[in-house]
Amino acid sequence: SITRHYKFNVRLQNVTRLCHTKTILTVNGKFPGPRIIAREGDRLLIKVVNHVPNNVSFHWHGIRQLQSGWADGPSYVTQCPIQTGQTYVYNFTIVGQRGTLFWHSHISWLRATLYGPLIILPKHNVSYPFPKPHKEVPILFGEWWNADTEAVINQALQTGAGPNNSDAYTINGLPGPLYNCSANETFKLNVKPGKTYLLRLINAALNDDLFFRIQNHSLTIVEADAVYVKPFQTDTLLIAPGQTTNVLLKTNPNTNNTAFLMAASPYSTAASGTFDNTTIVGVLEYGKNPSISSFSNASLGLPFPILPLINATSFVANFTSTFRSLNTVKFPANKVPKTVQRRFFFTVGLGTNPCPKNQTCQGPNGTKFSASMNNISFSLPTTALLQSYFFGKSNGVYTTDFPSTPLVPFNYTGTPPNNTMVSNGTKLVVLPFNTTVEVVLQDTSILGAENHPLHLHGYNFFVIAQGSGNFDPKKDPARFNLVDPVERNTAGVPSGGWLAIRFQADNPGVWFMHCHFDVHLSWGLRMAWIVLDGDLPNQKLLPPPSDLPTC
Numbered sequence: 001s002i003t004r005h006y007k008f009n010v011r012l013q014n015v016t017r018l019c020h021t022k023t024i025l026t027v028n029g030k031f032p033g034p035r036i037i038a039r040e041g042d043r044l045l046i047k048v049v050n051h052v053p054n055n056v057s058f059h060w061h062g063i064r065q066l067q068s069g070w071a072d073g074p075s076y077v078t079q080c081p082i083q084t085g086q087t088y089v090y091n092f093t094i095v096g097q098r099g100t101l102f103w104h105s106h107i108s109w110l111r112a113t114l115y116g117p118l119i120i121l122p123k124h125n126v127s128y129p130f131p132k133p134h135k136e137v138p139i140l141f142g143e144w145w146n147a148d149t150e151a152v153i154n155q156a157l158q159t160g161a162g163p164n165n166s167d168a169y170t171i172n173g174l175p176g177p178l179y180n181c182s183a184n185e186t187f188k189l190n191v192k193p194g195k196t197y198l199l200r201l202i203n204a205a206l207n208d209d210l211f212f213r214i215q216n217h218s219l220t221i222v223e224a225d226a227v228y229v230k231p232f233q234t235d236t237l238l239i240a241p242g243q244t245t246n247v248l249l250k251t252n253p254n255t256n257n258t259a260f261l262m263a264a265s266p267y268s269t270a271a272s273g274t275f276d277n278t279t280i281v282g283v284l285e286y287g288k289n290p291s292i293s294s295f296s297n298a299s300l301g302l303p304f305p306i307l308p309l310i311n312a313t314s315f316v317a318n319f320t321s322t323f324r325s326l327n328t329v330k331f332p333a334n335k336v337p338k339t340v341q342r343r344f345f346f347t348v349g350l351g352t353n354p355c356p357k358n359q360t361c362q363g364p365n366g367t368k369f370s371a372s373m374n375n376i377s378f379s380l381p382t383t384a385l386l387q388s389y390f391f392g393k394s395n396g397v398y399t400t401d402f403p404s405t406p407l408v409p410f411n412y413t414g415t416p417p418n419n420t421m422v423s424n425g426t427k428l429v430v431l432p433f434n435t436t437v438e439v440v441l442q443d444t445s446i447l448g449a450e451n452h453p454l455h456l457h458g459y460n461f462f463v464i465a466q467g468s469g470n471f472d473p474k475k476d477p478a479r480f481n482l483v484d485p486v487e488r489n490t491a492g493v494p495s496g497g498w499l500a501i502r503f504q505a506d507n508p509g510v511w512f513m514h515c516h517f518d519v520h521l522s523w524g525l526r527m528a529w530i531v532l533d534g535d536l537p538n539q540k541l542l543p544p545p546s547d548l549p550t551c
């Protein structure tokens with residue numbers, strides 16, 4: 001293992017997409033941001049220097065941060081943001097993980113432009129559980145906004161309305177030919193016939209689950225969220241914000257000088273009529289002169305890959321429940337906790353807040369849009385939770401009474417209750433070191449059922465079951481998979497359904513759990529766990545680095 005040094009200069013940069021030039025926040029002037037590559041076991045030292053007017057912080061999404069919670073990055077959770085002119089060195093070691101992850105800014109909506117791949121190769125002399133691919137290609141899905149995303153979310157929070165949508169989806173920062181004035185900004189992957197490519201798919205979009213398909217090619221899924229899975233083939237896949245998926249693409253043996261479209265479109269059951277249902281395309285090119293019949297035609301004159309409908313919930317249920325851990329002799333899976341010490345039942349969904357006096361709000365019935373877990377919309381403090389916890393200064397910052405079940409149970413996926421109001425608070429759950437935890441996450445239909453990609457910091461969790469409708473505590477536990485469940489850091493709570501997860505609290509610190517749609521995150525669909533130190537030296541959170549930002 002070695003130590004790898006990266007420097008992230010956060011600076012403004014003019015970037016043009018859709019014939020619209022805009023000054024955006026970038027890392028080292030790049031959009032999307034630079035690729036971090038390391039090996040399992042390496043230490044990363046990433047020096048961030050903030051040259052922009054905004055406060056920033058960075059999250060290494062999916063990295064476990066064992067004992068190094070100070071490097072996790074969510075603003076006001078594990079650190080105060082890095083202010084203009086300040087520097088912070090993220091210092092962590094990659095333990096027991098290899099695969100595709102990504103990094104992104106973790107404050108407000110700055111992830112819109114501040115994101116990039118984080119690729120962890122296996123240790124030297126350790127191979128993949130599949131033949132070595134001819135090439136490895138990161139493919140990042142994102143969004144392009146002509147507007148300033150900070151203005152978009154700040155205005156939405158002020159008026160209580162739902163925020164606007166982006167102007168395009170992107171593949172590696174490029175919107176592609178289906179959008180106006182964008183044909184020259186098309187992602188192209190040039191391939192040779194008869195080879196295997198490893199595509200490292202990353203969904204960094206702010207607010208959209210995406211279907212993805214390549215015309216005339218099937219994909220073999222081999223890894224999810226940097227954990228190997230039992231390989232399976234599919235034409236179409238779904239990837240939620242915060243998820244990463246490695247797929248093998250076998251190119252056709254006898255194809256040359258031909259092109260195929262790849263396309264991604266959103267999955268959503270959101271009630272909002274203004275939802276962005278556009279499609280992003282890229283091109284898979286064989287040979288030097290792929291025959292694209294018409295560059296003036298939006299789909300380049302190529303056959304269009306047929307994607308599921310925007311609300312194809314049954315496709316999503318089938319697809320997401322296909323995942324299993326690989327669990328072979330050579331690549332054994334981590335063990336799912338067979339017994340559970342703490343059980344939780346959390347509702348996840350939307351709700352409303354009262355409109356402040358002397359203000360008109362544009363949310364439902366003149367209220368403000370909000371989102372909650374167990375009816376609590378989580379407020380971020382003005383200092384960082386981890387510091388408050390570590391230095392024993394929780395007073396006035398947070399409380400530890402986050403409810404383990406909804407205070408007033410209701411028919412979660414039935415007719416919505418009349419009262420949609422949520423309460424605000426900074427409530428956490430305290431877990432003794434090594435507690436085995438089960439959480440059933442129940443979507444609610446208050447203001448419309450929706451798929452919520454739930455992300456846990458500091459851990460992977462096992463997805464032991466999912467289902468539609470209300471979770472039934474008498475019947476559904478019989479369906480729990482305690483044999484080979486997939487291990488992930490982000491999983492969708494099904495629209496109008498539930499998801500059951502387990503994890504073992506073996507990493508001391510304060511760990512955020514939230515919906516990875518930035519709009520829901522901003523509305524309060526988030527909470528945090530405090531995991532206490534264990535008795536042994538390697539079970540304790542290490543003290544903070546001396547350059548940790550202050551608020």
Ligand code: C2O
Binds near residue numbers: 059242
């Ligand atoms: Cu990728 Cu808390 O997020």
